[in-house]
Amino acid sequence: MTLIATKNLEKIYDNDGVRTVGLAQATFSIEVGEFLAIMGPSGSGKSTLMQVLGLLDRATAGDYWLDGKHIAEFSDDELATLRNKKIGFVFQSFNLLPKTSVSDNVELPLLYDNHPEKDNRERVRSALTAVGMQHRANHLSNQLSGGEKQRVAIARALVNDPDIIFADEPTGNLDSKSGLQVMAILQKLNDTGKTVVLVTHETATAEHAKRILLMIDGKIVSDTPVANRKFADGNERTLK
Amino acid sequence: MNNYLHPTFFLRPLRFALRAIRINPARTLLSLLGVVIGVFAVVVVMTLGDGVKGYITGQVESFGTDLIQVEVKIPSATALSQENARSRSQGTQITTLKIKDGEAIGKLPNVSAWYAGTIGQERATYGSVAKRVLLFGTGADVALVDKNIDVISGRFFTREEDDDLSRVVVLGSETKETFFGRSNAVGESITLKGEKYRVIGVMKPRGSIAVLNLDTFVYVPVQTLQKKILGVDHVQFISVKMENVDQEAATVADIIALMRKRHDIDDATKDDFAVTSTKEAQKTLDDVLGSVTVLLLALTSISLVVGGVGIMNVMYVAVSERTSEIGLRKAVGAKSSGILAQFLFEAFIITLLGGILGIALGVGLSFGLSWVFSELGVPLSVHFSPNALFLGAGFSMIVGLIFGIAPAYRASRLTPMDAIRKE
């Protein structure tokens, strides 16, 4: 089943007449359950593509269908609601609310949703359990290590039970051990059926995905399956 | 999808705002300060203003609202004008007001009593004690006009004693203390201008009007004061009591007409006297005090605006400091309206807290000052005025909304992208 489809998607930044091509002529699709890595050198447009796909920014030309919906026709408020229900984000710099408890951070997406709050605690707990952080629920965000912060950020991305998780350089600020932990969690989430889109400039990290899009100067230059997929938890699994 | 009526639409931004305020107590306190000072000033002006007004009108009323005062005045000046006060303080004497004028006024309809009065200063001695005292010369009927005239021992002087230029005095309670201490004064004599004056009574303590301490007076029959001490035959004022206050206007007009006739005046600008009823004076006082309060309020409101600009500043800083937070909130589903509400609530709550603090401090200071004043002998009755409360709280909330809206709007307009990228 196709989750994401694009046709000639284009993003041109225009700052006071200075035009920069962020993304050019991108046509591709992502199926439900995929684990896609977007690779490329700095400035090649990886983050731009992820932000457009994640509904954080609008393309300047071309078409984008998310779950069959033509995104250009949605208002900003409707996009906010879509982000809330369908998408989870993980950023390089964690973006946790400072001096706020781990569980309050994880709960945040649930508070931009009109459903009743009575099962919030349970959802926060199970999201934290999924990333192995349930024992830190009452710590403040600034009392955590970088790796722990990123795991809390993943729990926050999970808590609304989204269809797809976008992670932009999630291991970029972490040591290799913490980075592997994060990749193991993302792989486990993918195993449970979540679609994952990972942005990275490291081949070693990208090889945890199932498929790699390579970008240069805003263009997708190759789109290949991963031949020797790595598994961060050390267990080999057969590829689908 | 867009459910603005859903309670969570307000409750959650409110909760976020409260959390942000709690997380950053130092910033909250700093931004409070301007509003606290502004509201504080407004509350102090309001409560003290009311207290002072009540005190002054009370003082006027304590003499009775049924009085009319006839005073000397420089022709062409108004009684309360600076010119009149200046000329009189520079020694210009109007010597045309006479006791006979009082006698004529006493025959007018609606006049139940009157007395003529004049004031002088003289050195008084008793044994080894010597002191300059204020001599208050009055007609014997003063007690009929001024209901506060009452002796605690002895008696007041009589009409005969006044007419006979008797050398008798009634001492104010403090003057009695000064000269006689605790021992009996009635029957003793004090010396004024080398002549002995018999003390025939001591007044009940009366307190002060503004800076004038009535208990230091020495009451002397007015004609005795005129002839034996001051060497004049005029008086400074005549106090008149009405039978029926409702006819105040007519009585005032009667007195003016009579005085013009007696003083041969054909033109109001040449009046050498001024006629004021207590009622009128009270109204003038009310007007003056009212406009002073309004002026002070206007001045203090400026400090509220300054407080508002302070809030706006702090909120702008908060928005730029928390750009990435705003970006994250938008990424996880916050709408622009939600961000707007959150930051608006923040400004609103901060100013409301400032308002409450300002009210508390203002009321505290007002009560403190009223205590200090009453220790100084000026009983200001300060009571918690609901007006001050509503004005203080209302002002602060309006300030919060007005000055919070621009930064909150800026926060809400940030695109999630701009916000996330900023680092």
Ligand SMILES: Nc1ncnc2c1ncn2[C@@H]1O[C@H](COP(=O)(O)OP(=O)(O)OP(=O)(O)O)[C@@H](O)[C@H]1O
């Ligand atoms: N807001 C913006 N305004 C103007 N140009 C932008 C903006 N954001 C990105 N760009 C430009 O678009 C191009 C792609 O940027 P992007 O951030 O997507 O690259 P990236 O592949 O994520 O790089 P990195 O690996 O360094 O994160 C770059 O040339 C960048 O300078």
Ligand SMILES: [Mg+2]
């Ligand atoms: Mg990037």
